[in-house]
Amino acid sequence: MPNMRETFLATAEEIVNTDPDVAIVLADISAASLAEAARRHPDRVINVGIREQLLVSTGAGLALAGLRPIVHTFNAFLVERAFEQIKLDLSHQELGAVLVSYGASYDMPMEGRTHQAPGDVALIDSLPGWYVHVPGHPEEARRLLLDSVPGDSRTYLRLSAQANSVPHLGVGLQTIRQGTRGVVIAVGPMLDRVLQATEGMDVTVLYTSTVRPFDAEGLRAAVWDVADVALVEPYLRGTSAHCVADALADRPHRLLNLGTRRDAEVRIYGTRADHDLVHGLDAGSIALSLKEFFTG
Numbered sequence: 001m002p003n004m005r006e007t008f009l010a011t012a013e014e015i016v017n018t019d020p021d022v023a024i025v026l027a028d029i030s031a032a033s034l035a036e037a038a039r040r041h042p043d044r045v046i047n048v049g050i051r052e053q054l055l056v057s058t059g060a061g062l063a064l065a066g067l068r069p070i071v072h073t074f075n076a077f078l079v080e081r082a083f084e085q086i087k088l089d090l091s092h093q094e095l096g097a098v099l100v101s102y103g104a105s106y107d108m109p110m111e112g113r114t115h116q117a118p119g120d121v122a123l124i125d126s127l128p129g130w131y132v133h134v135p136g137h138p139e140e141a142r143r144l145l146l147d148s149v150p151g152d153s154r155t156y157l158r159l160s161a162q163a164n165s166v167p168h169l170g171v172g173l174q175t176i177r178q179g180t181r182g183v184v185i186a187v188g189p190m191l192d193r194v195l196q197a198t199e200g201m202d203v204t205v206l207y208t209s210t211v212r213p214f215d216a217e218g219l220r221a222a223v224w225d226v227a228d229v230a231l232v233e234p235y236l237r238g239t240s241a242h243c244v245a246d247a248l249a250d251r252p253h254r255l256l257n258l259g260t261r262r263d264a265e266v267r268i269y270g271t272r273a274d275h276d277l278v279h280g281l282d283a284g285s286i287a288l289s290l291k292e293f294f295t296g
Contacts, residue, residue, distance in 0.1 A: 004159040005030070005102045007138040011145050012070055012100075013037045016044055022070065022149060023062045027055040029073040029102075052077040053085050059097045060089035068096070068149055074108075075101030075158060076117040083123055091127045096152030100145070104160035104189075105235050105260050106275040113267075118260035122239045124156045125212065131155040132212035134188035134234065137167035140209050160234065162189040162272065168207055173218030179203040182228035182294050183219070187211060187240075190232045190281070197287035203230075203294060211240055216247035227253035230290055234281070237262050256293040258286060 002010065009030055016022050016037055023044040024034065031038070031047045038045035044067070048054045052073060059069035071078070078101045079086065090097055105118035124130050131153055135141040141159055148155040168174050173185065176195065179202040186194035191207050198205055204222055208215060211233075223229065227248055233239055237259035244255055260279045268274065276282040280289060 002138055003161060004135060004138045004141045004163060005161075006033075007142050008072075008100060008102075008145060008157075008159055009033045011142045012072070015070070015146075015149055016041055019068075019149070020044075021066070021068055023059075023067045025055055025059045025062070025069055025071045027052050027073045027077065029077075052082045056082040056085035056097075056099075057089050059099075060085070060093065060095050063090075063095040063097055063152075064093075068098070068152075070098045070100060070145075070149070072100045072102075074103040074115060074117075075120045076103060076115050079120040079123055079156075080117050086124075087127060090154055091129070094129075096154055098145070098148045098153075098155045098157060100157045100159065102159045102161075104158065104162065106266075106272060107161040109269050109272060109275055112269065113265070118235045121156075121158065121211065121233075121235045125239060127154075129154060130212055131210070133157045133210050135159065135209045136164040136188040136191050136207070138163065139167035140169060143169055144209065158188075158235075160189050162234070164189060164192045168209070171210065172215035173206040173208050173222065175204065175222065176207050177203075177205040179205075182230065183222050184230045184232065184290065185219070185240075185244075187231075187233045190234050193281070193283040193286055194232050196283040197290055201290065201294065203290070211243075214240060214243035214247070216243070219244065219247045220251075223248065223251065223253070225251060227251055228256075228294060229253055230256040230258065230293055232281075232286060233257075233259040236260050254293075256289065258289055
């Protein structure tokens with residue numbers, strides 16, 4: 001099965017071939033995969049080279065011209081390096097675009113810190129009015145892209161090399177497993193390892209591939225009057241903590257946040273599995289954290 005990046009590129013090519021109002025903007029990354037689309041549509045498949053600020057500004061200019069831009073590169077370059085352009089050229093001017101990243105928090109550990117961006121969703125979350133999708137399977141990535149292109153929304157689609165074994169194509173917080181001792185929210189690629197970690201535990205497991213807007217009503221429907229909630233995100237720990245707090249503002253609750261570490265920068269290369277272990281995001285570490293939280 002194609003991975004998320006391959007699925008995105010194939011779907012993007014389908015879209016630009018059939019919709020004359022869509023443009024794709026690249027910064028060298030993935031340009032070779034879209035070379036045929038660029039040959040067919042040289043005015044709507046644009047490679048600006050390694051100029052990420054220009055990448056976003058070009059997308060904004062295309063939006064001003066009436067096109068629907070799909071803007072793509074690695075997330076460390078797309079969100080962190082070009083954040084000022086996202087803030088001013090898109091958000092401040094209320095222009096729509098679909099930003100599609102690849103790389104997640106540490107999908108390319110051998111490339112070093114330059115290619116790691118665990119804070120990307122938190123950065124986008126500082127801007128109002130954005131949709132943020134974190135698919136956990138290539139089929140989810142395809143559906144979310146197809147759903148995001150129509151209209152004029154500002155959307156961030158975060159693709160990852162890590163994926164769950166099966167897709168879950170519902171919307172909002174989907175109930176995967178039911179229990180009575182608390183709720184675990186698994187975001188995107190975290191679901192399979194959360195299911196493994198909670199095997200035999202009497203907890204409800206909720207899954208979402210869309211973190212903004214956050215499904216507050218779905219969470220409220222899943223908890224009792226007093227709630228214990230664990231949030232497992234594949235990026236900066238506690239990024240969605242304020243959403244859970246707002247959703248349960250009138251209910252006593254405890255919250256455990258699991259995600260990439262905030263207390264120290266990880267300076268090793270290694271593999272994705274090594275980074276999972278360092279951040280406590282492997283199934284075994286998640287299980288220990290959840291057992292301690294729910295049972296003391």
